[in-house]
Amino acid sequence: MSQPDLSSLARLLAIMAKLRDPDGGCPWDLEQTFSTIAPYTIEEAYEVDDAIARNDMAALKDELGDLLLQVVFHARMAEEAGHFGFGDVAAAISDKMIRRHPHVFGTVVADHPEAVSGNWEAIKAAERAARPAEAGVSEVLAGVTAGLPALSRAVKLQNRAARVGFDWPDKLPVLAKIREELQELEDEIVAGDAEAAREEFGDFLFVVANLARHLKLDPEEALRAANRKFINRFSKMEEIIKSEGKELSETDLNAMDKAWDQAKRSERRRP
Known part of the structure; x- marks a missing residue:
């Protein structure tokens, strides 16, 4: 397992700078804006969540890299516009973590998760009030x-x-x-x-x-689980129908309902 290597991050930042270089950079990357990249940022976060749900550590490593690229991309565009750079992003989140963990970096006592959550929310409320x-x-x-x-x-x-x-x-x-x-x-x-x-x-x-x-x-996670269940049952239903020499397009709703119920029963028989 590799140890943290700042040169790897420096390499990624240099790659993004090259991609956004008007002299020899990538035409696609050069035409992107915060707005056009934002949907990809959201998509990558969901792909991280999916890798975690599947307990696929190899995929999680790749998806975390894709998500990190999104942060680097946004920071590079902000730097080009004179707003802030990646270093400012890292400094801001470091400051925030220290500020919101006074029980670790200060003198506040919080020896159980509920106390930590209470402190966190109180600090966030104070931050909101200052805005x-x-x-x-x-x-x-x-x-x-x-x-x-x-x-x-x-x-x-x-x-x-x-x-x-x-x-x-x-x-x-x-x-x-x-x-x-x-x-x-x-x-x-x-x-x-x-x-x-x-x-x-x-x-x-x-x-x-x-x-x-x-x-x-979490209603989002509950619905994602329901989506996965639907995919599994529908796929099993299709498998059952095809095993009978038919295609879904040739099957009426009553027959599909019977195959669906059979797919559900097969779930209950699993050890």
Whole structure:
């Protein structure tokens, strides 16, 4: 296992500088901007998450490298524009880690994870209070990144509200609210009001995210797991149908449902 090597990072920074060099650089890299690169940054973060979910360490090494490249790319563009460089990014996160870990780098006592989390959130709140206020946004909810996946952002907003007491006491009222929102969605679907149905569907998902929070679940991870389950079952269903000499396009829904149930039963038989 290799030890940290600053020359490797220097090499990566030099490669990016060359790619962005107007004299002999890469035409594709040269035409990129923060906005055009941002989707790739998000995609790479999800690929890191996927490698972790698959426990694929070789893939994780590669995906972490791809994610690091995104940081280097953004920092290089910022440096070219005279804003900041990679060194400034590294210094800023180092300062932040020291500031947010006073129990390690200072004299604060925090000998269990809950105390650490409490200190972290208090320090973050102080940092937010020192920033200019967001127009029209409650100080309690300010700073929850708009670019987060919607379910994750919903949970973060709800957590912020819960800190000041705006929360249901337990899971049962959340379940009742889900039933209420589902009924309102059904009413709008029956009424044929597409715009109102869209709004009610959003309300329904927001409360579902709140239930995940009360269950101490990550709704994004729960949905990713459901996606993986669907892929596995659909693939097994297709395998079953093909074993009968048919193609999915030649199979009616009833036959597919039977194969789907058989795929589910095969999961239960696994050791």
